Amino acid sequence: MSPMLDLELAKGAIMADEKKTYTFRCTVCGYEVTIDEPQLPDDYVCPVCGVGPDMFELVDEG
Numbered sequence: 063m064s065p066m067l068d069l070e071l072a073k074g075a076i077m078a079d080e081k082k083t084y085t086f087r088c089t090v091c092g093y094e095v096t097i098d099e100p101q102l103p104d105d106y107v108c109p110v111c112g113v114g115p116d117m118f119e120l121v122d123e124g
């Protein structure tokens with residue numbers, strides 16, 4: 063077994079233990095944030111451009 067494959071297996075095991083996460087991207091400035099909720103909090107504001115959660119789109123679920 064190659065060292066590379068070992069690494070991939072180890073990474074997979076770690077990932078399986080982690081909570082499900084959701085990545086959102088600000089459609090205004092492109093800032094991305096990953097949280098463990100399927101929805102951003104109502105009072106979330108983009109740290110870069112200051113818009114609310116309405117301007118974010120879900121880009122990755124994992």
Ligand SMILES: [Zn+2]
Pocket residue numbers: 088089090091092093108109110111112113
């Ligand atoms: Zn933004």
